[in-house]
Amino acid sequence: MATNIAIYGKGGVGKTTIAANLSAAFASSGRRVLLIGCSPTADSSHLLTGEEAPVVLNPLLVQDGQIVIEKLITIGYLGVGCLEIGDPVASCGCSSKSIAASLDKLYDAGVIADFAPDFVIYDMPGDVGCIGEVTLRKHKVDYSLIATSASYQSIYAANRLITLLTSSQANRTVALVVNGSVSSFEDSLVEHFARQVGLTVAAAIPRSFADRHSELYGKTVVEAGPLSFQANIYRSLARLITDGRLARHKAAAKPLDAARLKEWAHEWGRRLGELEFGIISDGAGI
Numbered sequence: 001m002a003t004n005i006a007i008y009g010k011g012g013v014g015k016t017t018i019a020a021n022l023s024a025a026f027a028s029s030g031r032r033v034l035l036i037g038c039s040p041t042a043d044s045s046h047l048l049t050g051e052e053a054p055v056v057l058n059p060l061l062v063q064d065g066q067i068v069i070e071k072l073i074t075i076g077y078l079g080v081g082c083l084e085i086g087d088p089v090a091s092c093g094c095s096s097k098s099i100a101a102s103l104d105k106l107y108d109a110g111v112i113a114d115f116a117p118d119f120v121i122y123d124m125p126g127d128v129g130c131i132g133e134v135t136l137r138k139h140k141v142d143y144s145l146i147a148t149s150a151s152y153q154s155i156y157a158a159n160r161l162i163t164l165l166t167s168s169q170a171n172r173t174v175a176l177v178v179n180g181s182v183s184s185f186e187d188s189l190v191e192h193f194a195r196q197v198g199l200t201v202a203a204a205i206p207r208s209f210a211d212r213h214s215e216l217y218g219k220t221v222v223e224a225g226p227l228s229f230q231a232n233i234y235r236s237l238a239r240l241i242t243d244g245r246l247a248r249h250k251a252a253a254k255p256l257d258a259a260r261l262k263e264w265a266h267e268w269g270r271r272l273g274e275l276e277f278g279i280i281s282d283g284a285g286i
């Protein structure tokens, strides 16, 4: 039975980069992986195949109401299967319902079972609003990874996601992944938030040109720069899952209420202010 991993987070926070690199990391340890792009941007495959993949919601791929399966999965780096749901709006559908319906169809048609993956990775849309519908209720999610940077907006989105994920996926593993941090200060900020809500930080991925560099060639950093520090972080995250260490962290998280989140933000605002401007600013303390 496949292990299902879903990657959530605010738009642009790095979900696709993490999903593709995690897929490559699993594949490089001999696992069979299916990456399902659920984002309307349909760009999940690019880092593994170097090209645009066909999308499930493209009417041309459906004949007599049936999905033409062979064309749907594109094989990428080390045999990773890549499947894009596509843009429900472009195909005149409601985004959340179309994604959920497409997934149902793929499961019912045996597409996922036929591929026989060890891991199925869902690269979720950044739109928090539609995730409630698309939380893969029917399809068991073993690991929900919430990607966040140290920005308030992405922490705010993560806090909202905790509500959605912990209610719909009780007793599943939910963890944070810090992405794009530029200093240990930013790692500490997210670590502190994680402690407040009762989640573990599964990985801290720094901002790196290694990701930007490999992206320009349509590759993951795991493929393009296997000896890099960045690639090692993605492989460590994969190992945390394959050896069962992350599974111990069940979803007992509790989001911060509005007042507590504001208080937490101001606490870190004060620290950041001191770091950036100095405790003595504008000469007032001289």
Ligand SMILES: Nc1ncnc2c1ncn2[C@@H]1O[C@H](COP(=O)(O)OP(=O)(O)OP(=O)(O)O)[C@@H](O)[C@H]1O
Residues within 6 Å of the ligand: 009, 010, 011, 012, 013, 014, 015, 016, 017, 018, 039, 041, 125, 126, 179, 180, 181, 205, 206, 207, 208, 209, 211, 212, 215
């Ligand atoms: N750790 C990192 N260091 C440097 N660049 C990064 C890092 N993570 C992601 N990026 C870059 O940030 C951009 C956005 O990343 P990505 O597409 O993975 O975000 P996303 O969350 O999937 O976005 P969307 O919500 O639109 O699906 C990409 O150009 C990617 O290369």
Ligand SMILES: [Mg+2]
Residues within 6 Å of the ligand: 015, 016, 017, 039, 041, 043, 123
């Ligand atoms: Mg994406």
